[in-house]
Amino acid sequence: MKLRIDSDPAKVASVRHEVEAYCQRIGLDDKACCNMGLCVNEALANVICHAYHGEAGRPIEVGLDVKDGRLTITIRDWGSGENPIAKLNHKHDPMTPGGLGMVCLRQLMDEVVFTPQPDGMLLTMSSRCRHNGCSG
């Protein structure tokens, strides 16, 4: 599945819902569907706030694919190219704002990779399907 949106915060919820619906269709259990939706939500928020610094109307592409029992989600932006992981403290302080989105990704996904592009960033995150019968 491929989705293309612009960097409008109002669009994040609809993508989250589409991701959760996709995860349901491929047979993930309810908790896994919610977790994947949350990870995409946080990744998109990170792109909007940090890669695009809140600028509206910039493109974001979201891709989802399931193969050999593994769900892979990609998020491509054409922003600043900063790697959010590099800015993240090793130990998350719950009372310090910021960084929670990346904490979610690291806790809920098996693998999170930021690949710098000549004109932005490609985030690839994947998780083994925790399911009621993941198809693909």
Next chain:
Amino acid sequence: MVDLKTASDLVSSARQEGQTVVVAIRGDIDLHNSTELRTELLDILIKTSARKLVLNLEQVPYIDSSAVAVLVELLQRLRKSGGKIVLTNLQPRVRGLLEIARLDTIFVLVANEAEAQGK
């Protein structure tokens, strides 16, 4: 008890009981509207000088990290004056994110508004 007027649709009701303010929030809170919620709750705290903020989240199915940041900011503000935040009626996804953020032990979490009175 005094009912408070609010400007945001995200707040379904708000009332003051002495130094406690009880606010019921509704809807998903994410990057799109967390700033609106922040403005509304800060306005309530400033107007009332409350030291205890009870947030009823029964009608909040989902929050993201931007909403969590608002809660943390409010808690830091209240703590400076010896205050606290009590969260009630948490739905599973909301509780789940608070656990990931390790805030489930920092906020006071209770089942309902009645329990919040004694906290």
